[in-house]
Amino acid sequence: MIAEIGHNHEGRLATAEELVRQAAAAGASAAKLQKRDNRALYTRAMYDEPYTGRNSYGPTYGAHREALEFGETEYRHLAGVAAEVGIDFISTAFDFGSVDFLVNLGVPAIKMASGDLTNIPLLIYAAKAGIPLIISTGAADMHDVRRAVDAILPINANLAVLQCTALYPTQPADLNLSVIHTYRRELPDVVVGYSGHDLDIETSYIAYSLGARVIEKHFTLDRGRPGSDHHFSLEPPMLAELVAGLRRTREQMGSPVKRMDLRERPALRKMGKKLVAARPLPQGHVLGEVDILIKSPGDGTPPHLLDQIVGRSLNVPLDAEADITLNLLA
Template identity: 70%
Template sequence: MAVRKITIGDHTVSDDTDAYVIAEIGHNHEGDLNKAKELVMRAAEAGASAAKLQKRDNKSLFTASMYNEPYTGRNSYGPTYGEHREALEFGRYEYTELAKVADAAGIDFISTAFDFASVDFLDDLDVPAIKMASADLTNTPLLTYAAKTDRPLIISTGGAHMDDVRRAVDTILPINSELAVLQCTAVYPAGPSDLHLSVIETFRREFPEVVVGFSGHDNGPELSMVAYTLGARVVEKHFTLDRGRPGSDHHFSLEPAELGRLVTGLREARKALGRPEKRQMPSEAGALRKMGKKLVAARDLPAGHVLSERDIAIKSPGDGLRPYLIGDLVGRALTEPLGADADFTFDVVA
């Protein structure tokens, strides 16, 4: 039987573990290294497993026309799209500094690679995992290149058909078995009806050897807990210090207190799932005694009396014979007298 497991840094993620929670900083640092450091530290304080950035080699990633096209408005950090992206892009110095901060805070530091040069950059930086964006799910050359780093890969599936997901998994798995596939919808923000969390179960059936997760662009932490109950063990949510800041991602990102609630809620979801077998719990004993029922004498009954249903009452507390045993008493004779409300036992009937 296939083992569904991925190891990222010191975290082993499988069906019987807590969720691996990724705080997706993206470009919510606004090009400010100090703000990025604070985001990493606040993500660690909230209990996230990893803080994540996005790495692009902008000159090779975009066509010249896209790089130079005008880009203005509230969310712009430059007059053209290329200058906007360059203003938000961190290089080796910033990544090295953030990796040190993450290590000191006890949190993994990972990133999305949007191109071949960025895969090389992250591989050389020795990140514990590489994320592949939804837009690259059909980019099998890039998926192959990233898989060959032998680093765990996490892939999102926004905007995809199932055949696209199959193709991506079939591309990666023969090269690299350390893979997580995340259900995702490329809507920002996504409403509940956009999420289609049932796809998590589809992925789990289709890919029994792959860890399944959820990359959520929805507002708030609550529906990620639903995703966990369906089998998502990697949960990614965008993260910001202030949802009101200018930028395309801030408005649907979690703030630190919400990220903390997400981590706590996911841990509680694991506890709440418990074990699949239905059994009586020792902690239920008090309630069962108080509210449960037992079989007692309906009135004073003499020795030798042959019992009928009219002789047997069903009353609380539930510390005696259960009512389903009434048929085992009817038609049997008492070996001793019983007073009203006295417990029936099999020792007093013949």
């Protein structure tokens, strides 16, 4: 369970630390940020374009992004907090420099965003770092996914592929959770997961039951805060319920082996059926179907053995509704 903090810390280290601590308290396995080398990542025109509105943290898009970006001091502090509270600390890398930054930091895994699924040079560069990779697959088709997987796996076998829809928030009809089945069938050498931008937590239970073993959800302290991600993020109580629900789902999935639980026997006796004599029958009588009734309780010869009884003779006389058992037959 990855708690995707992203930039919901709003550029404040204290808020980021609280998010890491709350993610751990809710039972998440990891807290995740997003790392960008903004000057290298964006064209000058995009960096300088006006960016105003409720979700803006600066007058231009570049200023907005810089206001939300943490450096090495903040990352090392948050990695220490994560270690203190017992969860992993990871991040998405949006460019080559950010891959180097995270490798030098010593993160246990690197995430690659949906927008970089076709950025094969960056995926290969990250794969060569030799640590596990997680890739999201929003805004892609299966050809895009296979191309990315085929580029990574020969270099790095530790790969998770997450079904994702790049709509914020994602409506139920757009989730396409059945893709998880497709990934499990067609990508047998990867771990399959789900990165959800929906507003619910139940969707993640369905994803887990379909085979997703990495779940990623955006995380915030307050959905009402300004910023592009807060409104579809989970607050701490919801994240805690999601983690608890995933544990329940694992329990509910149980074993793939179909077998009887001995505790089911009382119910089976009451609801099950057995074979009994339809009327008093004399010794030596050859049994026909008209001589046999199927009645409860289910504590005798089960009805599926009827064809082994019809046509055989009785070694002893039977009263009406007496059990017909194989040891009584010639």
